[in-house]
Amino acid sequence: MGTPDTRKRLLRVLAGEVLAPPPVWLMRQAGRYLPEYREIRDRMPSFLDLCYTPELALRVTLQPLERFALDAAILFSDILVVPHGLGVEVGFVEGEGPRVATVRDERALRALRPPEALLERLAPVYQTVRLLASALPAGVALIGFSGAPWTLASYLLEGGASKEFLEARRAAREAEGFFSALVDRLTQAVCVHLEAQVEAGADVLMLFDSWAGVLPESERRRWVEEPARTIATALGRRFPHVPLICFPRGIGAGLLAFAERVPCRALSLDTSVPLAWAREALARERGKVLQGNLDPVALVAGGAALERETRAILAAFRDIPHIFNLGHGVLPETSPAQVARLLEILQNCGGGAM
Numbered sequence: 001m002g003t004p005d006t007r008k009r010l011l012r013v014l015a016g017e018v019l020a021p022p023p024v025w026l027m028r029q030a031g032r033y034l035p036e037y038r039e040i041r042d043r044m045p046s047f048l049d050l051c052y053t054p055e056l057a058l059r060v061t062l063q064p065l066e067r068f069a070l071d072a073a074i075l076f077s078d079i080l081v082v083p084h085g086l087g088v089e090v091g092f093v094e095g096e097g098p099r100v101a102t103v104r105d106e107r108a109l110r111a112l113r114p115p116e117a118l119l120e121r122l123a124p125v126y127q128t129v130r131l132l133a134s135a136l137p138a139g140v141a142l143i144g145f146s147g148a149p150w151t152l153a154s155y156l157l158e159g160g161a162s163k164e165f166l167e168a169r170r171a172a173r174e175a176e177g178f179f180s181a182l183v184d185r186l187t188q189a190v191c192v193h194l195e196a197q198v199e200a201g202a203d204v205l206m207l208f209d210s211w212a213g214v215l216p217e218s219e220r221r222r223w224v225e226e227p228a229r230t231i232a233t234a235l236g237r238r239f240p241h242v243p244l245i246c247f248p249r250g251i252g253a254g255l256l257a258f259a260e261r262v263p264c265r266a267l268s269l270d271t272s273v274p275l276a277w278a279r280e281a282l283a284r285e286r287g288k289v290l291q292g293n294l295d296p297v298a299l300v301a302g303g304a305a306l307e308r309e310t311r312a313i314l315a316a317f318r319d320i321p322h323i324f325n326l327g328h329g330v331l332p333e334t335s336p337a338q339v340a341r342l343l344e345i346l347q348n349c350g351g352g353a354m
């Protein structure tokens with residue numbers, strides 16, 4: 001009865017409400033699968049120039065919202081702006097992914113700028129957040145984000161994308177002193193970066209640990225859980241009203257220990273996580289809001305499987321606070337029409353369900 005609830009649906013679920021249909025947004029919802037993104041991207045000399053041009057980063061962030069009824073916008077930026085802001089050379093090679101100048105010893109570590117340098121060096125990113133905060137429709141939440149220290153460290157050790165992560169895994173094992181100092185430095189930088197986004201107007205934060213699953217279980221505590229715990233605790237103290245979503249990708253049953261040790265509000269699930277297990281072990285028993293976890297390939301393939309898999313996720317999470325998302329980012333091969341179809345499926349499954 002009375003006036004409709006105008007609070008942002010994403011924030012309501014992060015505060016513990018169950019909504020049907022659940023709020024939805026997609027990792028990498030802005031990007032190359034949208035022709036209007038490519039049109040702007042092609043005009044820029046480099047991807048980082050796009051990230052550092054607030055008016056264009058704003059437009060690109062808003063593009064998916066102009067097509068689809070999403071409940072959140074995620075700042076258009078990249079996890080590698082943090083090392084870049086610390087003074088590391090970063091580039092993106094077409095078809096190959098990121099190239100990063102390596103930081104493999106104490107000397108290179110000492111050459112990094114202090115974490116506070118981000119405030120000045122990444123000022124255009126925070127300016128984009130400010131523009132977004134005033135441009136977004138009232139019901140749409142604004143998500144700020146950062147890469148997690150281990151994932152950032154792995155790029156600094158490898159110099160780019162990697163199959164085996166040999167350098168990073170070896171550094172984590174052998175050079176405890178150096179590697180520990182590197183991860184601690186990155187942890188401070190991530191805190192500075194996330195806090196600046198909240199101050200600029202972000203409603204929600206997300207921490208991407210894309211390569212968490214590469215570490216053996218015995219090392220996860222030190223390099224994945226502890227940094228996330230430090231970050232979640234620091235942010236929780238300063239901004240208790242801003243929920244944090246953690247995405248320690250590929251850690252499987254390790255999500256239990258992660259959920260126990262890291263005081264984040266929500267966990268984003270990759271496609272390998274069984275739905276019924278996540279509901280019981282992570283949501284019911286450990287109180288985490290869950291986000292995910294449709295296979296991005298289901299969104300490329302479409303067809304009956306897209307509807308079946310979407311419905312299975314909705315059914316499994318219908319009675320817990322759930323944010324619908326993919327298990328990883330939208331693939332460039334995705335047709336925007338399939339994204340529209342996904343949103344239609346979600347809409348049709350809503351209402352009546354509770």
Ligand code: CP3
Nearest residue numbers: 027028029030031047074075076077078079097208210329
């Ligand atoms: O829409 C959004 O999700 C917001 C923007 C965003 C980007 N990257 C834009 C981007 C976000 C949240 C990221 C996070 C990111 N970046 C992660 C964590 C999430 C994950 O995917 O695991 C990681 C590991 C990166 C590092 C990165 N950036 C890689 C490996 C690549 C190359 C691969 C690729 O898709 O090109 C990038 C480049 C990148 N980041 C692009 C975009 C839109 C493509 C660059 C281009 O347009 O030329």
